Amino acid sequence: MPAGGFPRRVADFRAKSLWLQKPPQRIVSLTPGTTEVLFAIGAGKQVVGVTHYCDYPPEAKRLPKVGDVRVNVEAVVARQPDLVVADGLLNRRFIPTLERLKLPLLVVEPKSWRDVARLIRLLAQATGHDQKGDALARAFEQSERSLRSAPAPAIRPSVLFTLNVHPLPMWVAGRDVFVDDMIRLAGGRNIAADGGVNYYPLSAEAILQRNPDILITTVPQDRLPPLHEHPVLKQLTAVREHRVYSVDANLFVRPTPRLLQGLQVLKTIIAEAQRG
């Protein structure tokens, strides 16, 4: 265990700093995303508590549970953590309680591609895995740099990313989610970016008007209704030209290194559309 650099001070996404005497050995992670990052940077063995939704990597499933999106604060305290990692949005309601109990708390709130790199670096610094974290974070920054240096694509297909298809309205990815950045990085255009933040319900009229070239959904293939039979959706270019794709939600909605895989999936889909 590289203990160099401790004690050290780390600042979380709220710019609140936390003083760490030594690398924490009893970490409680309150979202699937942070759990995944902790394992990815090699801090998996230091984690002693996760949520019911933490299903990746498989080792994480065997750890004691401290709640789902609702945190069971008693269970957190019972784990006697020397570091608690929470999400400012998902765990918002519980953060005041965790603070009142003076638990060593790091709050992250990643909203963009760049934030994911920051999140990885932060957790790496806090757990003493600086090198591994740096390498992963750089992979994220690299994909943004390579976009800036590459020539602008002649065609930027319009993309709609949705969490459901039927019943309408679709809940689509707007601004301040990773998918919005990922679509841009993969050479596409998110047609729902101007309508709202996070995932929000986009009206069917607006979908028809904006008429995406590509429709990407996290609904599994076998649960996808036949879109070419739907009176409205069958009019969409994406449906007419068979550019409707089912993707694994976990590669797109969690702030983890697996987003890089999601980006590859998007690039393949978008490149296919660019070829026509």
Added chain:
Amino acid sequence: MIKPRIRWWSAAALLTLLGVITAMTAMCLGSEWLSPQRVWYLLQAGSQSDDGASVILWQLRLPRIALAALVGVLLSISGVILQGLLRNDLADPYTIGVSSGAALGASAAVLAGWEARWHGFGVPLAAFVCAILATMLVLLVARRNGVLRVSVFLLTGIVVGSFMWAGVTLMLTLAGADVARVLFWLMGSFADAEWTRVRLLLPFAVVAVAGLRAMAYGLNAFALGEESAAHLGVEVERLKRWAIVLAALCTAAAVSVSGIIGFVGLVVPHIARRLFGADHRHLVLSAAALGAILMVWADTLARSVARPTEIPVGVITALIGSPFFITLLRRERLS
């Protein structure tokens, strides 16, 4: 009995005019403005065109307008029946447990992943069945020796409703990820309107209007009290039974396609009585028309105010319904 403020023929003319204006506005407004001339042209051109505006009008706006109108009719009529029967100004289609039953069924169906089942009818069907079951339960519990006491019925409805809402809350707590979609359903929306739903709902609206017309005499007599109604030759227990069945059926049908849209069923009957008189023979048409008009307006605003996103329609019904109702109430007291 409240006297009408205007004669029936001017009422009919006024409601028709309002209805036409409402329909026209609703066709023009939306996430994209269509001019009245354009709408007129598209209407005449028929529904076969693949042109974007034509699809928006024929496949999105028209079914939505029709569905909103039908749901408005069903909820208002159901409200008229229940307020008349229970002789309680606070009664509305949701006091008898229908909405909570539907909510329970729909939440369970959404969480079980039935949204795409049976061509999208998995959730509405679950909502409808559970809504009917909930009312049956209320009826069974409230009846003693073949007699239904109105106050017991009202109380039972509220209690069974609370019980089922607890079930909904419990499911939402355990559900996690799908909460947003369940909540959107619970708040009510016509975003999923299709012609098939309109066709399914139309018979219910016809039955509702015909049924209320048939019960009009009985309900008028009921306003004088249960005993007086019996003296006037009304078969009281039979009327109660059929009135509740009809109200439950209307509400369940409405709720299953649109989610839970509050307020219309409570306030439209009051507005209709105050404007056009409390005679149930007139209320059939005045409440139905007002309910339809209010609901279409509410939905039009719901889908155009915050474009490109949508607001739950229940928010709008309350926002425009309450001030209107309060003005009416105050005027009445002053005069």
